[in-house]
Each structure stands twice: as C-alpha cells, then as structure tokens.
Amino acid sequence: MNVKVVIFDWDGTLVDSVEHIADSLHQAATDLGFPELEREAYRDIIGLGMVEALEKLYPGISRDRMNAIREGYARYFFSKVTTPQNVFDGMARVLADLRSSGRRCSVATGKSRRGLAKALDTSGLGVHFDITRCADETRSKPDPLMLEEILDFYRIDPSEAVMIGDTRYDLDMARRIGMPSIGVEWGVHKRDVLSAYEPAAVVSTVPELREVLGV
Numbered sequence: 001m002n003v004k005v006v007i008f009d010w011d012g013t014l015v016d017s018v019e020h021i022a023d024s025l026h027q028a029a030t031d032l033g034f035p036e037l038e039r040e041a042y043r044d045i046i047g048l049g050m051v052e053a054l055e056k057l058y059p060g061i062s063r064d065r066m067n068a069i070r071e072g073y074a075r076y077f078f079s080k081v082t083t084p085q086n087v088f089d090g091m092a093r094v095l096a097d098l099r100s101s102g103r104r105c106s107v108a109t110g111k112s113r114r115g116l117a118k119a120l121d122t123s124g125l126g127v128h129f130d131i132t133r134c135a136d137e138t139r140s141k142p143d144p145l146m147l148e149e150i151l152d153f154y155r156i157d158p159s160e161a162v163m164i165g166d167t168r169y170d171l172d173m174a175r176r177i178g179m180p181s182i183g184v185e186w187g188v189h190k191r192d193v194l195s196a197y198e199p200a201a202v203v204s205t206v207p208e209l210r211e212v213l214g215v
Contacts, residue, residue, distance in 0.1 A: 001162055001180065001200065001212060001213055001214060003103065003159075003160055003161055003162045003180070004103060004104060004154070004156055004160045004161065005103065005104045005105070005106060005150070005151075005154050005156060005160065005161040005162075006098055006103055006104070006105050006106075006161070006162055006164065006213065007105075007106050007107070007108050007147065007150055007161055007162065007163045007164065008095075008105065008106070008107050008108075008164050008165070009047065009107075009108065009109055009163075009164065009165035009166060009167070009170045009187075010107055010109040010111055010116060010119065011046055011047070011109065011110070011111065011187070012046060012047070012165075012166035012167065012184075012186070012187025012188050013088075013164060013165050013166045013170075013184055013187055014087060014088065014091050014095075014107075014123075014125065015082055015086050015087055015088065015119065015123060015125075016086050016087075016088055016186075017082065017086060018043060018046055018166075018187055018188055020077065020080055021042075021046050021077065022039060022042035022043050022046070023076070024073050024076035024077040025042045025045075025053075025057075025069075025073055026039075026042055027072070027076050028069050028070075028071075028072030028073040028075075028076055029057070029058070029069050029072075031072055032065070032068055032069060032072065034058060034069070037057065041057060042057070043188050044188065045057060046110070046167065046187075046188050047110045047141055047165070047166075047167035047168075047169040047170060047188065048110050048135070048140050048141060048169060049110050049135030049136060049139075049140030049141075050070055050073070050110075050112065050135070050136070051066065051140070052135075052140040053110075054066050054069060054070070077115070078115075078118070081118075081122050082118070082119040082122050082123045083122060083123065084123060084124045086123065087123055087124070087125060088186060088206065089206065090206035090207070090210075091206060092124065092125060092128075094206065094209065094210060094213070094215060095125065095128040096128065097210075097215040098128075098213065098215055099128060101214075101215055104130050104154065105128050105129050105130065106129050106130055106131045106132060106133075106150050106153075107129050107131075107132040107133070108132075108133050108141075108146045108147055108150060108163065108170075108173070109132070109133070109134055109135070110134075110135045110140060110141055110169070111134055111135065112134055112135070112136045113134045113136055113137055115134075116132060116134050120132070130153070130154075131150055131153045131154075133146035133147075133149055133150060134146075141167075141169035141170060141172070141173045142168075142169045142170075142172035142173040142176065143173065143176075144173045144174070144176045144177045144179075146173075147161075147163065147173060147174065147177060147179060148177065158174075158177045158178045158179035159178065159179070159180070161179055161180075162174075162179065162180045162181060162182060162200070162213075163179055163180070163181040163182070164181070164182045164184060164209070165181070165182075165183065165184070165187075166183070166184045166185070166186065166187025166188050166189060166194075167187065167188045167189050168189055168193050168194065168196070168197060170183075171183055171194055171197035171198075171199050172197050174197075174199075175197050175198060180199075180200045181197065181199040181200060182199055182200055182201050182202070182203060182209065182212060182213075183195070183197075183199045183201070183202040183203070184202075184203055184204075184209065185202060185203065185204040186204070186205075191204075200212070
C-alpha cells in the first residue's frame with residue numbers, strides 16, 4: 001500500500017493481551033457481584049474505551065459502580081506486565097521495517113493513557129511511534145476523532161494513512177472518515193465480522209500483513 005502513515009491498534013493487533021483483558025474484566029465485575037457473562041461478551045468490547053465498554057456490558061450501570069469495576073480491573077490488569085514476549089511474533093520487525101522504508105507509525109487505542117504509557121515502555125515498542133492516542137484523552141472508537149487528531153499531527157489526508165486493527169471498532173472508525181484499513185484475524189474478531197467494514201484486506205498471518213504493506 002502506498003501510504004505515508006500506518007496507524008496500529010494495540011491490544012489484539014500488536015500485543016497478545018485479549019485474554020488477559022477479558023480475564024481482568026470478568027474478575028473485577030464478578031468480585032463486585034455483577035453477573036458472570038459469556039466469555040465472548042468480555043472479548044467483544046475490547047477496543048472500546050472503558051466507560052463505553054462497561055455501559056455495553058452492564059446497561060444502566062451507575063457511575064459509582066463503574067468506577068469500582070475500573071479500580072478492580074486496574075489491579076488485575078496491571079498485575080501482569082506487558083513484555084517483548086507478549087508482542088505478536090514478527091510485529092516488532094514490521095514496525096522497524098516500516099520506519100526504515102520511510103513510513104511513519106502511530107497508535108490509536110481504546111486503552112487508557114496510563115495503560116498505554118506503561119505498555120509502550122515495557123514492551124519495547126515505544127520507540128517506533130511518533131504519536132499515540134487513547135480513548136480517555138479523546139473519544140472512544142468507533143468515533144474517528146483519534147484518527148483525525150493523528151492526521152492533523154502529520155498534516156495528511158485520510159487516504160494517505162491506513163488503520164490496522166483486530167476489531168470492528170477499528171475498521172468502522174477508519175471507514176467513517178474514508179481511511180483505508182486492514183483487519184487482522186489474530187485478535188478479537190474474525191474475517192466475517194471484519195469484512196463487513198470494507199477493509200482493503202483482511203490478513204490471518206504477519207507475513208500476509210507484510211505483503212499487503214509491501215515491507
């Protein structure tokens with residue numbers, strides 16, 4: 001793809017963290033007496049900001065109860081540090097090769113700034129990104145505000161960038177502003193869900209992603 005900027009989702013796209021997020025949400029909520037949900041329910045909200053995720057999981061939840069779940073979630077989630085071993089095999093090399101080819105890299109994620117800042121450091125991936133945007137400092141996916149802010153930073157049009165993600169929220173966000181996207185199948189959603197958002201490609205392996213990106 002002939003683009004200047006490659007924008008990556010984080011959880012489920014660069015880092016193998018989907019099951020840990022689902023486990024942490026489940027534990028935090030059930031500790032407080034919330035009903036246990038199907039595993040797929042916890043996985044399906046990954047990519048949204050935490051407020052939007054909890055409103056979807058538990059419609060009508062009060063702000064106090066939401067804050068209690070968020071506190072519990074943080075305790076469970078941050079008990080495990082993201083390391084280079086949690087990065088999907090080959091993805092660090094993809095980032096390095098994109099930069100070597102003259103393309104720029106950034107992150108658009110549903111994570112909090114606190115969570116992403118820690119993960120950028122401990123994963124070893126932080127050096128690759130010019131700008132990162134998080135749900136708690138802009139708007140949650142699929143609202144495209146975080147993509148618009150990244151485009152403003154680079155002073156480019158949507159057609160000059162591509163969004164890479166594992167969820168329908170990533171691809172929907174890109175589609176709303178006419179940005180090309182690539183879906184990856186090693187995270188939350190599979191080809192049948194991702195294809196509905198008209199991505200340029202859906203890939204199931206890192207070598208396939210390399211081929212589409214031309215690195």
